[in-house]
Amino acid sequence: MTWELFNVIGTIAFALSGVIVAMEEDYDIMGVYILGFVTAFGGGAVRNLLIGLPVTALWDQGTLFTIAIVVMTIAFLFPIWLNSWLKWGHFFDAVGLAAFSIQGALFAKSMGLPLSAVLAAAVLTGTGGGIIRDVLAGRKPLVFRSDIYVLWAILGGLIVGFNAASSTWELLVLMMAIILLRMLSVQYKWQLPHKKTAERQAES
Template structure:
């Protein structure tokens, strides 16, 4: 139940995130659906591939596909919602990042995988869909932006891998913590170390 709850939260948040990006780029309805679906399910597909599960396991999530399509359809039919949500696009993305990072970590932990795999599963599940979304939209992926992004997914995986927390209230606190840290990193432009090396003429 816990795993499924975070799966639903992440799916809705990332589907809306994909819809917002698609509408910002003036995509048609097919573009809206494709961008929303790859954002919502891309991270899980990448994770499954790298931890040895068949990619076809993705198609067993019929209910989640239905939820995502309904959410995207409503958002497309009532664009006034999107106009109000545009400024919340980063928040939806942060919620999706947190929910899927936690879900991915729980998934790997449930398979009895080591800490390193739990962290990687959290990172890939939390960021994979957003990377695919941004690439398809011709944008610089948030993972590589100046504001800290992927570190918060790693943080979620590390907390679950070390503490092995399972209680719903503990996981919800972790979700709120990840979302808060992500939004703070945007607000205050927290950055990881980086260098800009340009070839001289």
């Protein structure tokens, strides 16, 4: 039940995130659907490949496909409340990151995999769809930008992996905490250490 809850939340959030990026890039309706689908389901597909599940497992999510189509259609037909990427895009992306990183960690943990696999599943499920979305849209992926992103997926994986949160309400609190931390990192431009080459420093 908990696993399915986070699956639904992540699917809706990342589908909306994909729609927003597609609309920002002025894609037609097919581009909106394609970008929304790869954002919502790309991370799970990459995770499944890594942990040894068949790719065909992706097609067993008929209900989630329906939910994604309905959400994307409504967002495309009534885009007034989705006009600002800076206001809503980061938020929906943060919700997807939080929900899917927790869902990926729970999925790997339910298979009895070690902590390293739980962390990898959390990161790939939480960030994979967004990376594919940004690459297809010709944008620098959020995970590689200076503001903190992937660290929050690792945090979710660690907490689930060490059984620090297991009940539904504890996991929901964890999800809200990851969303808050992600939005704070955007608002206040929190950064991980990074370096530029001498040539890049000269250019800037």
